Amino acid sequence: MCFFIQTIVVEMGKRKVHRLAEINVKQFVVLGDIMSIKEILSDFPIIDEVDYLNSASIGLVPSTVIERTKEFFIDLTRGGTLTLDEEKEVLVYDGLRGEGSKLLGCDEDNIAIFNSVSEAMNSIAWSLDLREGQVLSTDIEFPSVTYPWLRIARKENIDVKLISAENWCIPIDDLISEIDDETRVVVLSHVEYLNGQKFDIKKIAKQVHEVGGILVVDGIQAAGYLPINVKEMVPDVYITGSYKWLLAPFGAAIAYISKKLCDELEPAIVGWRSTEDMWNFKARELKFAATARKFEYSTSAYDVKLGLAESIKYLRKIGIEKIYSHNMDLIKILGEELGSIENVDIITPENRGSIITFKINGKDTKDVVEKLHKLKRPVELSIRLNMIRLSPHVYNTEADILYFVDNLKQILTKI
Numbered sequence: 001m002c003f004f005i006q007t008i009v010v011e012m013g014k015r016k017v018h019r020l021a022e023i024n025v026k027q028f029v030v031l032g033d034i035m036s037i038k039e040i041l042s043d044f045p046i047i048d049e050v051d052y053l054n055s056a057s058i059g060l061v062p063s064t065v066i067e068r069t070k071e072f073f074i075d076l077t078r079g080g081t082l083t084l085d086e087e088k089e090v091l092v093y094d095g096l097r098g099e100g101s102k103l104l105g106c107d108e109d110n111i112a113i114f115n116s117v118s119e120a121m122n123s124i125a126w127s128l129d130l131r132e133g134q135v136l137s138t139d140i141e142f143p144s145v146t147y148p149w150l151r152i153a154r155k156e157n158i159d160v161k162l163i164s165a166e167n168w169c170i171p172i173d174d175l176i177s178e179i180d181d182e183t184r185v186v187v188l189s190h191v192e193y194l195n196g197q198k199f200d201i202k203k204i205a206k207q208v209h210e211v212g213g214i215l216v217v218d219g220i221q222a223a224g225y226l227p228i229n230v231k232e233m234v235p236d237v238y239i240t241g242s243y244k245w246l247l248a249p250f251g252a253a254i255a256y257i258s259k260k261l262c263d264e265l266e267p268a269i270v271g272w273r274s275t276e277d278m279w280n281f282k283a284r285e286l287k288f289a290a291t292a293r294k295f296e297y298s299t300s301a302y303d304v305k306l307g308l309a310e311s312i313k314y315l316r317k318i319g320i321e322k323i324y325s326h327n328m329d330l331i332k333i334l335g336e337e338l339g340s341i342e343n344v345d346i347i348t349p350e351n352r353g354s355i356i357t358f359k360i361n362g363k364d365t366k367d368v369v370e371k372l373h374k375l376k377r378p379v380e381l382s383i384r385l386n387m388i389r390l391s392p393h394v395y396n397t398e399a400d401i402l403y404f405v406d407n408l409k410q411i412l413t414k415i
Contacts, residue, residue: 044395051379051400056221056355056391059247062314069249069307090278096305099312100254104238105229109291114253115300117220117241118144123295124216124237125149126268132157133184140165142193145218168195168347176207183213190222194384196348196355201233220244224315225323225354230256248311251304257292271297323394327354330392330401337405357389371411379404
């Protein structure tokens with residue numbers, strides 16, 4: 001069974017793969033029936049023109065989500081309070097709170113809405129009011145994960161210890177062995193941005209909680225394709241953002257905050273949305289909301305919050321488990337193909353998310369990427385620390401992977 005949109009043929013030895021033409025439905029069966037497949041592909045029209053393998057940097061937003069977000073933005077900017085009256089503004093985050101709770105596997109009362117992962121991370125870090133002890137992370141973390149704690153350490157008697165990577169990966173036993181009675185916080189990514197390494201959050205949480213510590217997880221490189229259930233993994237905080245794997249506009253993030261932390265902490269950043277009654281307006285009275293909502297504080301770009309809710313709904317309609325299976329099938333093919341190329345050194349471990357990063361020994365990485373960008377159908381990817389990072393998602397196919405590999409081989413023979 002097949003359908004026809006546009007023909008791009010990739011020669012891989014004796015194997016021919018047709019991109020969006022006579023595509024064998026079997027390679028998509030994991031994503032649903034043929035109608036949903038057509039719908040998915042039509043929601044990302046740029047894929048016909050570009051081999052987009054860069055969701056770890058910025059994910060593509062489905063056309064349906066763009067239209068819904070734009071519609072709300074236009075209605076709000078033209079209608080003002082006719083569109084968003086006081087009652088509606090109280091409830092404006094509720095759609096995202098509900099979708100966020102379904103995505104992360106928690107109660108709505110444990111979801112707080114933010115503008116970015118960095119904002120959420122700083123809010124939590126400063127709200128903990130740490131005065132002494134150790135904060136543990138890794139030396140391959142994205143800076144926004146470690147910077148808030150390094151800043152606190154300038155003010156308080158806090159030691160921020162970063163576990164060193166070996167061959168670009170963090171040995172989990174080394175990490176766990178460093179968790180002791182001095183550990184106040186362990187903060188790390190669920191999936192590392194650089195190498196795609198996936199951590200066993202449940203195993204780490206068990207050790208952290210045994211010493212009375214707090215586990216804070218940045219899930220921006222995981223949520224959107226990796227099935228997540230915080231009730232099973234039991235981190236104390238799990239944060240993720242809109243614009244990568246969740247396929248939503250910039251400017252929105254959600255955070256799961258455990259009930260224990262919600263009950264114990266006073267937010268470091270507060271505003272009119274932090275209170276039990278937003279419209280109270282009593283300048284002398286500060287009564288926080290009883291839920292994670294107390295970490296929300298201001299008016300914001302409500303349209304992108306709605307956009308994130310729509311994107312999560314979109315992904316859940318396809319099925320996160322199905323997307324995960326699809327993505328990891330592509331990653332497996334990519335790893336096998338890259339592993340057969342001389343002088344290519346993959347740094348991503350087997351325990352990984354939907355990311356593969358590799359070095360090309362003896363070649364100029366920027367030169368290789370520049371040539372990939374200049375193809376008739378350019379390949380979009382990222383350079384990180386002079387290595388190439390690829391990150392396929394729901395809108396990619398095996399043909400996209402083989403198109404990249406075939407062109408990479410040809411480029412490497414010419415330079």
